[in-house]
Amino acid sequence: MSNLKIIRKSKGLTQAEVAKFVGISQNNYSYWESGKVKIDNDSLKKLADYFNVSVDYLLDRETPLSNNQARGVKIPVYGEIAAGIPIEAIEDIIDFEEITPELAASGEFLALSIKGDSMAPRIQNGDVVIIRRQETVENGDIAAVMVNGDSATLKRVKPDANGLWLLPLNPAYQPMFYTKKECAEKPVRILGKMIELRAKF
Numbered sequence: 483m484s485n486l487k488i489i490r491k492s493k494g495l496t497q498a499e500v501a502k503f504v505g506i507s508q509n510n511y512s513y514w515e516s517g518k519v520k521i522d523n524d525s526l527k528k529l530a531d532y533f534n535v536s537v538d539y540l541l542d543r544e545t546p547l548s549n550n551q552a553r554g555v556k557i558p559v560y561g562e563i564a565a566g567i568p569i570e571a572i573e574d575i576i577d578f579e580e581i582t583p584e585l586a587a588s589g590e591f592l593a594l595s596i597k598g599d600s601m602a603p604r605i606q607n608g609d610v611v612i613i614r615r616q617e618t619v620e621n622g623d624i625a626a627v628m629v630n631g632d633s634a635t636l637k638r639v640k641p642d643a644n645g646l647w648l649l650p651l652n653p654a655y656q657p658m659f660y661t662k663k664e665c666a667e668k669p670v671r672i673l674g675k676m677i678e679l680r681a682k683f
Contacts, residue, residue, distance in 0.1 A: 554580035
């Protein structure tokens with residue numbers, strides 16, 4: 483049911499919100515999106531009316547590109563992500579960016595508006611970066627990282643045997659290092675990996 487997930491994301495809705503509308507648990511709804519459980523006919527019609535699409539679209543008999551409503555999936559752009567607040571609860575949404583339905587179907591995404599020049603010259607103040615939410619990244623990836631007591635920061639991540647380095651691209655800024663103990667106690671938590679830069683001029 484890839485199209486069900488695509489159209490839900492394009493409307494900016496959570497699984498919980500759609501599940502509540504249909505009258506089922508979020509867990510059962512997630513089985514529909516994953517294709518583990520077949521959707522009954524009544525629920526299919528209800529979902530089709532809710533999203534203003536055809537039943538065939540929900541059954542993946544129509545491709546996303548044949549339906550104008552699924553050409554682009556909007557994701558929120560946050561001006562700031564503060565420590566201790568779930569991303570879903572943050573109200574500081576300053577804009578929206580569109581990603582492809584294919585990309586949207588591959589995970590959970592958000593966008594961040596960059597503040598400061600610690601990642602210059604590659605990433606400038608005011609640029610927007612697309613982040614795929616994930617708790618781990620590869621050595622050298624650029625990621626959004628939450629350090630307790632501060633807002634999310636974008637840095638190149640380099641783990642080693644003793645802890646975690648957060649490396650700015652701008653040589654005017656000093657690298658930050660957190661021991662494994664500090665990572666656990668502060669905590670230092672990876673929010674997601676940067677997958678796309680959208681420069682603003």
